Amino acid sequence: MKKYVTYFSFFIIIITLTSCEFPQKPATGPEDQIYVFADSLEFEQIKPELSSTLEKIIYTPQPEKLFILNRVNIENLEKYKKKKNLIFAAPLNSNNETSKFIKAVIDTNLKAKIIQDTSVIITKYNLWARDQLVTVLTAQTMGELIKKIKDQQESLIYAYQKISDKRLYQNLYNSHYEQKNIEAKFLKKYGWIIYVQADFQVAKEDSANNFVWIRRSPNSDMERWIFIHWIDNASLDYLNVDSIKAIRDEMTEKYYRTTDDKGYVVIAKDYFTTSEINFNGRYTILTQGLWELNIKGMGGPFVNYTFYDEKSKRLYMIDGSVFAPKYFKRNLIQQMDVTIQSFLTKGELNKDRLEDLLDALDD
The missing domain is CATH 3.40.1000.10 (Mog1/PsbP, alpha/beta/alpha sandwich)
Known part of the structure; x- marks a missing residue:
C-alpha cells in the first residue's frame, strides 16, 4: 500500500525562510523536467529505478520520455528551488550534503517512521512556488531506497502526472x-x-x-x-x-x-x-x-x-x-x-x- 506523508511540519526551517514570499508565484520551468537533488555517485545507483519510473517512453510514434530527470547538486538549491518538479534523494546512513540536508529538515519522529516503515514517501505541494511538487525519497540504506523507488513506482508517476495535469489545466482554461x-x-x-x-x-x-x-x-x-x-x-x-x-x-x-x-x-x-x-x-x-x-x-x-x-x-x-x-x-x-x-x-x-x-x- 502506498504511504505518502504529505504534511511538512518538519520543514519548519524552510517554511520560515520562505514565508515572506507569499502569495507565491507560479512554479517555473518546463513541464516535463524533474530536478533531482542527489550526490552524483548515489544518483547513478538510483537512476535505473528512478528512470524506469519517471522517464517512461511513450511513442507518438517517435519515442519521447514522459519526464526527463536532471541531477543537480544541493549547493544549487537556491537556483532550482522554484522549479515545478523537485526530488531530494539520499539514504539516511550517507554522509553527503544531500543526506545531511534531508536529515536536517525532517524531525526525529518522522525519521523513525521512515526507518520503521520502508514504504513512506514524503511529499509537499507549493513549498517554494505555487503548483510545485517536492518529493523526498529516503530510507536507512541505499538498498532500501532503491527498493522503495521500485515499490512505489505507480505512486510516484501518478503524483507528478496529476500535478502536471493541474498546471496544464490552469493554463488551458481561460x-x-x-x-x-x-x-x-x-x-x-x-x-x-x-x-x-x-x-x-x-x-x-x-x-x-x-x-x-x-x-x-x-x-x-x-x-x-x-x-x-x-x-x-x-x-x-x-x-x-x-x-x-x-x-x-x-x-x-x-x-x-x-x-x-x-x-x-x-x-x-x-x-x-x-x-x-x-x-x-x-x-x-x-x-x-x-x-x-x-x-x-x-x-x-x-x-x-x-x-x-x-x-x-x-x-x-x-x-x-x-x-x-x-x-x-x-x-x-x-x-x-x-x-x-x-x-x-x-x-x-x-x-x-x-x-x-x-x-x-x-x-
Whole structure:
C-alpha cells in the first residue's frame, strides 16, 4: 500500500525562510523536467529505478520520455528551488550534503517512521512556488531506497502526472478564450459539455448517430481533434477493450477520412495500452496508442476515455488525437488528455455553471 506523508511540519526551517514570499508565484520551468537533488555517485545507483519510473517512453510514434530527470547538486538549491518538479534523494546512513540536508529538515519522529516503515514517501505541494511538487525519497540504506523507488513506482508517476495535469489545466482554461456558446449548444442538445477553446471549431455534428467532432488548426502541420460519441440505452457489456477498439475504428472510418475519401483512420497495432481508472467517480477504461491511415502515410498519438453513465444509461467515448509530424507530441497529447477531462454531463454541473452556460446560449 502506498504511504505518502504529505504534511511538512518538519520543514519548519524552510517554511520560515520562505514565508515572506507569499502569495507565491507560479512554479517555473518546463513541464516535463524533474530536478533531482542527489550526490552524483548515489544518483547513478538510483537512476535505473528512478528512470524506469519517471522517464517512461511513450511513442507518438517517435519515442519521447514522459519526464526527463536532471541531477543537480544541493549547493544549487537556491537556483532550482522554484522549479515545478523537485526530488531530494539520499539514504539516511550517507554522509553527503544531500543526506545531511534531508536529515536536517525532517524531525526525529518522522525519521523513525521512515526507518520503521520502508514504504513512506514524503511529499509537499507549493513549498517554494505555487503548483510545485517536492518529493523526498529516503530510507536507512541505499538498498532500501532503491527498493522503495521500485515499490512505489505507480505512486510516484501518478503524483507528478496529476500535478502536471493541474498546471496544464490552469493554463488551458481561460474564460476569455472559452466558446461558451458552443458549449451551451452541446449542453442543450446532448446533455453534456466539454471545454471548447477559442481556436477550436466544430468540424462535424451528426446528431442522428450521436457524434460530435471538434478540431483545431485543420489542414495544418499541427492538428488536434476531439470527438465525443455516445450510445443510448447501453449497458456495461459495451465496456470492454474489444468493444472500445471496434467502436473507435467504426467512428474514425466513418468521419476521419482523407479529402479524396480513399483513406481513413484506424488504430495502429503497435503501442496500444489500456488501463482502468476513476474518471469523475465512474469506472473508466483509458486507452492510449497510435492512429494511422489504412493506406499508411500519416499517424500520431491518441488518448481515449470510455465509460458508462448509470444515470443516463449512456456509454460515452471521448477521444483526442494529434497530427503534428514536425513536432514533439508529448505535450500536445497531454493537452488533449486534459481537455477530455473537462467533460461533464448536465447532472454534474452546479447551478451557477448551468445558468452561466444557458445565459451564453441566449446571447
